[in-house]
Amino acid sequence: MFDNIFGIHEQALLLHGQRIGILANNLANADTPNFKARDIDFAAVLGSSDEQLPLTLSTSHAAHIAPLEGALPSGELKYRNPYQASLDGNTVEMPVEQAAFSENNVRYQASLQFINNRIAELQLAIAGQ
Amino acid sequence: MSLFNVFNTAGSALNAQTIRLNTTASNLANAESVNGDPSKVYRARHPVFKTMLDPSDTGFDGENATAGVRVLGVVESTSPPTMRYQPDHPLANKDGYIYMSNVNSIEEMTNMISAQRSFATNVEAVNTARDLLLKTISMGH
Numbered sequence: 001m002f003d004n005i006f007g008i009h010e011q012a013l014l015l016h017g018q019r020i021g022i023l024a025n026n027l028a029n030a031d032t033p034n035f036k037a038r039d040i041d042f043a044a045v046l047g048s049s050d051e052q053l054p055l056t057l058s059t060s061h062a063a064h065i066a067p068l069e070g071a072l073p074s075g076e077l078k079y080r081n082p083y084q085a086s087l088d089g090n091t092v093e094m095p096v097e098q099a100a101f102s103e104n105n106v107r108y109q110a111s112l113q114f115i116n117n118r119i120a121e122l123q124l125a126i127a128g129q
Numbered sequence: 130m131s132l133f134n135v136f137n138t139a140g141s142a143l144n145a146q147t148i149r150l151n152t153t154a155s156n157l158a159n160a161e162s163v164n165g166d167p168s169k170v171y172r173a174r175h176p177v178f179k180t181m182l183d184p185s186d187t188g189f190d191g192e193n194a195t196a197g198v199r200v201l202g203v204v205e206s207t208s209p210p211t212m213r214y215q216p217d218h219p220l221a222n223k224d225g226y227i228y229m230s231n232v233n234s235i236e237e238m239t240n241m242i243s244a245q246r247s248f249a250t251n252v253e254a255v256n257t258a259r260d261l262l263l264k265t266i267s268m269g270h
Contacts (some may be wrong), residue, residue, distance in 0.1 A: 024139055024251075031247055097135070102257075
């Protein structure tokens, strides 16, 4: 029972924590020439930590061809596509980054809340009252 | 954990923006400086920002996810200083000319606003990271 108490929220929390670092870096380099804003494909990364979610091709026969690297969604850092390119080569767009930052903030707190609720649930079950 | 790196990243940006504000203040203070020698007149200074990678942080698939920003150096503007004929000025050269600094006050003011906004954004990032860390520490209470 205690192998997987928190379900996906444990990994989601870690990933949201990492994403905050990436987004904070984008914000920090908002005025750096030639800096390219980066982000992760959250669903793909979270999926890659679960065995079922990323749709991999199984190569069960010797004649099967393994998929090319990059052909399937992976959990690597990606570059953001700017809505309007800037002349100094910087692709950080403040409103986009701020929105992503606050969205990630809410999602982090949501994951945390789920974990807290689970802990409270278990404490209630253990105390039995 | 990346949440702690936010402090380094945002801190480096706060530092860089402070240097930018300092150069702006210096430029505005010297906007009216004059000299009789064009090579000695004050020239507008601007910092050059560069992304700084943190080699210790290889959290994301071995790639540097978080970094920061640092000031590579401060460069002087190369635009020519304005010449003005004012023979009664104590600093005028033998032909009666003085040279004004090449500071563009409007450019400096917009730079200042931009630096202020970036500074505020990074302070907000630090506050958010701190709040989240505090909430994480009190997990289960």
